[in-house]
Amino acid sequence: MSVSSGPSPLALPGRERRALYRARLRAWAPLLVLIGLCLLIDIGNPRFLTIANLVRVATAAAIPLVLALGTTFVILLGSIDLSLEGVLAVGSVLTSLLAANDANSLSFGLAVVPVAVLAGALIGALNGALHVGFRIPSFMVTLGIWFAGVGLATVLLGGGTVRVLEPLVRDVALTRVLDLPVLVWIALAVLLLAWVIQEYTPLGRYMYVIGGGEDIAALSGIPINRTKVAVFTLAGAFYGLGGVMAAAQLGVGNAMIGDGRLFPSVTAVVVGGTSLIGGEGGVLNSLVGVMIVTVLANGLVLLGVSPYLQQAIQGLMIIAAVAVSIDRVRSAIVK
Amino acid sequence: MARYNPAMTALRRRSFMIGSGGLALAATLGRNTGLAADKPVLVNSIRSLTNPYHATWNKGGAAFAKSVGCEYVTLVTEGNSEKGIADIRAILARTNGNMVLNVDPNDSPDARPIVEACVKAGAHVVTQWNKPADLHPWDFNPYYVAHISFDGVRYGEETANHLIQAIGGKGGIVALGGILSNTPAIERKAGLEKALAAHPDVKLLDFQVAEWLNTKAHDIVAAWITRFGSDIKGVWAANDDMGTGALEALRAEGLAGKVPVTGIDGIKLAVDAVKAGEFAATVSWDPFWQGAMGLSIPYHARIGAFDPTKEPKLHREFYGTGILVTKENADAFAKEHIESDPNLDFNDLWGRISGPIRQS
Numbered sequence: 001m002s003v004s005s006g007p008s009p010l011a012l013p014g015r016e017r018r019a020l021y022r023a024r025l026r027a028w029a030p031l032l033v034l035i036g037l038c039l040l041i042d043i044g045n046p047r048f049l050t051i052a053n054l055v056r057v058a059t060a061a062a063i064p065l066v067l068a069l070g071t072t073f074v075i076l077l078g079s080i081d082l083s084l085e086g087v088l089a090v091g092s093v094l095t096s097l098l099a100a101n102d103a104n105s106l107s108f109g110l111a112v113v114p115v116a117v118l119a120g121a122l123i124g125a126l127n128g129a130l131h132v133g134f135r136i137p138s139f140m141v142t143l144g145i146w147f148a149g150v151g152l153a154t155v156l157l158g159g160g161t162v163r164v165l166e167p168l169v170r171d172v173a174l175t176r177v178l179d180l181p182v183l184v185w186i187a188l189a190v191l192l193l194a195w196v197i198q199e200y201t202p203l204g205r206y207m208y209v210i211g212g213g214e215d216i217a218a219l220s221g222i223p224i225n226r227t228k229v230a231v232f233t234l235a236g237a238f239y240g241l242g243g244v245m246a247a248a249q250l251g252v253g254n255a256m257i258g259d260g261r262l263f264p265s266v267t268a269v270v271v272g273g274t275s276l277i278g279g280e281g282g283v284l285n286s287l288v289g290v291m292i293v294t295v296l297a298n299g300l301v302l303l304g305v306s307p308y309l310q311q312a313i314q315g316l317m318i319i320a321a322v323a324v325s326i327d328r329v330r331s332a333i334v335k
Numbered sequence: 336m337a338r339y340n341p342a343m344t345a346l347r348r349r350s351f352m353i354g355s356g357g358l359a360l361a362a363t364l365g366r367n368t369g370l371a372a373d374k375p376v377l378v379n380s381i382r383s384l385t386n387p388y389h390a391t392w393n394k395g396g397a398a399f400a401k402s403v404g405c406e407y408v409t410l411v412t413e414g415n416s417e418k419g420i421a422d423i424r425a426i427l428a429r430t431n432g433n434m435v436l437n438v439d440p441n442d443s444p445d446a447r448p449i450v451e452a453c454v455k456a457g458a459h460v461v462t463q464w465n466k467p468a469d470l471h472p473w474d475f476n477p478y479y480v481a482h483i484s485f486d487g488v489r490y491g492e493e494t495a496n497h498l499i500q501a502i503g504g505k506g507g508i509v510a511l512g513g514i515l516s517n518t519p520a521i522e523r524k525a526g527l528e529k530a531l532a533a534h535p536d537v538k539l540l541d542f543q544v545a546e547w548l549n550t551k552a553h554d555i556v557a558a559w560i561t562r563f564g565s566d567i568k569g570v571w572a573a574n575d576d577m578g579t580g581a582l583e584a585l586r587a588e589g590l591a592g593k594v595p596v597t598g599i600d601g602i603k604l605a606v607d608a609v610k611a612g613e614f615a616a617t618v619s620w621d622p623f624w625q626g627a628m629g630l631s632i633p634y635h636a637r638i639g640a641f642d643p644t645k646e647p648k649l650h651r652e653f654y655g656t657g658i659l660v661t662k663e664n665a666d667a668f669a670k671e672h673i674e675s676d677p678n679l680d681f682n683d684l685w686g687r688i689s690g691p692i693r694q695s
């Protein structure tokens with residue numbers, strides 16, 4: 001969310017000054033939308049802005065945030081990662097089979113967390129390697145890995161559902177520190193990690209350059225292939241962690257635990273202001289996007305909106321949020 | 336390098352296509368003549384193998400196929416109607432119609448093209464759960480053998496009654512419904528409303544659609560706790576996956592066991608929750624039975640054990656019998672159905688008929 005600094009706006013001629021203000025407004029638009037949404041919902045149901053409900057909103061947003069952060073990195077590259085649901089399934093199934101559960105006698109406790117994250121990272125690395133090595137578009141590779149991941153999870157469980165009995169894992173969702181579940185703290189820690197990667201590591205800077213113009217990046221000597229594989233690996237690791245969190249929250253591991261999570265994740269990233277073409281946006285944008293999507297879902301239930309209308313409203317909201325934040329002047333060609 | 340001549344390339348490409356097409360045709364023809372005298376192939380078409388309900392259905396089908404020594408094939412639709420129909424057409428072609436099909440159509444309209452394809456190929460078919468109201472087995476004799484469903488209204492009402500009983504006959508409850516256009520979702524909701532009409536002291540605070548998914552149910556219940564707080568005395572869910580998602584949201588607020596939940600489907604998690612006092616009731620359709628008998632019925636029709644045209648309409652379109660699981664019978668039910676595979680008599684074709692299907 002940065003606008004280039006230059007001469008003071010007041011020193012610019014009228015047309016350019018207005019363009020600069022518009023650009024700044026656009027950069028802050030998602031946040032303004034979020035604030036506006038919160039105020040509207042609170043007018044409709046004052047219980048929205050209570051601590052108890054905000055804790056519930058944060059809890060509902062924790063897993064989508066971790067997933068959206070992984071997706072953000074891939075979208076910044078200009079690629080897309082559809083394998084989210086598959087990696088989540090594998091992560092949750094590994095967690096449920098290796099920690100104390102009702103299907104076998106293994107009980108590795110919290111050691112399952114690095115195992116699931118590593119598994120996610122390996123699948124992500126596979127995504128990256130196939131994309132870069134065989135020059136298959138990321139859409140196709142990750143689509144295939146999505147189904148392969150769900151299939152692997154199905155095979156591991158034989159189609160069944162396993163209950164997670166390990167108290168340390170369930171506590172991730174059930175214990176609270178400062179009134180927020182551990183789940184939320186994990187999401188915040190991941191957010192901090194992602195922000196540090198984006199702002200302070202070469203990997204983070206390379207993501208933007210490749211997204212903004214891959215041919216220029218190549219000419220500048222940036223290690224494109226290595227960066228792409230690293231980004232997909234990172235995304236996969238985030239999804240694997242998301243799988244652990246989902247198993248903790250829902251108390252089960254099964255192959256359909258990821259169902260329906262891809263769309264809200266990509267929506268959150270786009271609504272937050274990250275461009276699908278790449279090179280624009282970032283981690284904080286995705287935070288705002290996830291909050292918009294979660295607050296909207298929470299608000300529609302709080303306001304008692306008929307279930308028949310909810311999907312329609314969510315769709316319209318997405319269009320409105322994106323319309324407010326895209327730069328129509330610069331993107332002369334719209335596909 | 337020879338000069339590129341588009342005309343020559345086109346000619347060579349065309350002869351290659353014709354040649355390989357001919358080879359493929361010969362291969363399929365050759366294969367088909369071999370299958371004619373064989374036992375029928377038994378085919379189960381279900382949504383996916385990733386949910387416990389259909390996974391058990393599949394086990395039932397495999398057990399039956401083993402008992403009669405036939406080849407067994409499972410088709411999954413993955414929630415995609417076109418894929419479901421295309422896969423069925425493909426296997427009808429492969430087996431040249433020498434098969435029986437037990438299908439849980441992805442959506443009601445799918446049943447018609449599936450039945451018509453089976454009839455055209457001469458394969459015997461049983462549909463379960465979803466079909467259009469004007470599609471009847473007796474209009475497609477003898478190949479469309481039967482349609483089996485379960486009375487969603489009756490069981491939606493029974494679980495609602497048990498929930499109302501568990502909360503003491505009065506108070507506020509919330510309800511989670513399945514995908515709005517699915518027949519079971521509509522029927523079970525109607526059953527819930529019947530139960531509510533009979534108990535004026537119980538109020539339905541809100542009804543939301545969680546689309547059969549536990550993750551959606553979890554988030555909706557969390558929002559409800561904000562909206563209604565301690566006014567929520569019980570949660571009615573149209574299936575167990577949503578019920579277990581709701582249970583976990585309650586658990587995060589320390590309400591598991593205090594606010595009873597009901598579901599439908601009879602999956603292991605739900606039965607365990609009934610045993611633990613967190614679920615008030617669930618209903619099992621015995622998917623093992625559905626997967627096995629849904630094949631046994633058309634199989635016996637095909638081998639001539641009975642003539643579908645001579646059977647009464649009650650045997651062509653009927654409701655099966657669900658098993659209501661409550662605290663009283665949860666232990667016995669788990670022992671018989673979950674810890675081991677049920678002991679079915681595959682020849683008892685009509686034993687579980689509970690009534691004719693309501694003609695709307």
